[in-house]
Amino acid sequence: MGGEMEKRTAEQERKEKRMLKVRGLSKTYEGNQVLEQIDLEIGKGEFVVVMGQSGCGKSTLLYCISGMDSPTSGQVVFDGKELAGLSEREMESLRLKRMGFIFQKTNFLKNLSIMDNIVFPAFQNAERGRREIVQEAEALMQRLGIAETAKHDIRSVSGGQLQRAAICRAMINHPAVLFGDEPTGALNSSATREVMDILNRINREGTTVLLVTHDAKVAARADRVIYLEDGRKKAELELGKYEKSMRQEREEELKAWLEGMGF
Numbered sequence: 001m002g003g004e005m006e007k008r009t010a011e012q013e014r015k016e017k018r019m020l021k022v023r024g025l026s027k028t029y030e031g032n033q034v035l036e037q038i039d040l041e042i043g044k045g046e047f048v049v050v051m052g053q054s055g056c057g058k059s060t061l062l063y064c065i066s067g068m069d070s071p072t073s074g075q076v077v078f079d080g081k082e083l084a085g086l087s088e089r090e091m092e093s094l095r096l097k098r099m100g101f102i103f104q105k106t107n108f109l110k111n112l113s114i115m116d117n118i119v120f121p122a123f124q125n126a127e128r129g130r131r132e133i134v135q136e137a138e139a140l141m142q143r144l145g146i147a148e149t150a151k152h153d154i155r156s157v158s159g160g161q162l163q164r165a166a167i168c169r170a171m172i173n174h175p176a177v178l179f180g181d182e183p184t185g186a187l188n189s190s191a192t193r194e195v196m197d198i199l200n201r202i203n204r205e206g207t208t209v210l211l212v213t214h215d216a217k218v219a220a221r222a223d224r225v226i227y228l229e230d231g232r233k234k235a236e237l238e239l240g241k242y243e244k245s246m247r248q249e250r251e252e253e254l255k256a257w258l259e260g261m262g263f
Ligand SMILES: Nc1ncnc2c1ncn2[C@@H]1O[C@H](COP(=O)(O)OP(=O)(O)OP(=O)(O)O)[C@@H](O)[C@H]1O
Pocket: 029, 030, 034, 052, 053, 054, 055, 056, 057, 058, 059, 060, 061
């Protein structure tokens, strides 16, 4: 085999492993530049966290990457598809089938039970029958330890239970990428730990995870941390060199790094 062939294979391989590619992403709101020339690549199965001071553009970046908002310029390629090239319908379908979302305000439908909220995206997707969907939701709730809340009204469960229900809902259509904006923001430290254990497990099983967080303990769980400052990517920290179980080493390195960023 010639060298050129080998090179092409390596390039192909990199492409196949790539889940997300962001190139020169900028976003302006009413003349106010919120994101400036962001470049970012995320591999399949990676766990990446975005940090930075309040107002630096973290949520905006997440919205632009996940098609909830559109960049003013630049490119977002999700699993080989350039988002700007998709019709509204294609975008909606991609979001429903390939992306899962966990936000701090979980936007549950108030008049539905926890179970009905969880199965809702699967009914919208309409690829499986009711029975199969409900069974899957039950299995997810079981795994996340909230089986007993199925029939509950969303106002009668704890913050931690609601957050776990949000993860069930985000996972019901087996997304390729799970996005979270401060998914543990409303939780105490033990509930945060539980939710992060669950996210680590989901990630280990192959789902790519991209989270925004203020919490260094949460970020210490990731393979890589991106630091934004005034809408620009200032630095990246690799934590993948540590085993996931090396919590203390991860946290210490991350905290020192964040201090250096002025966080
Ligand atoms: N829809 C909008 N219209 C106008 N300005 C906006 C809009 N959304 C965000 N901004 C501005 O963009 C900047 C970045 O906001 P963004 O919500 O992305 O920050 P963030 O890093 O997520 O902050 P936080 O940590 O407080 O959630 C802020 O100055 C904000 O006021």
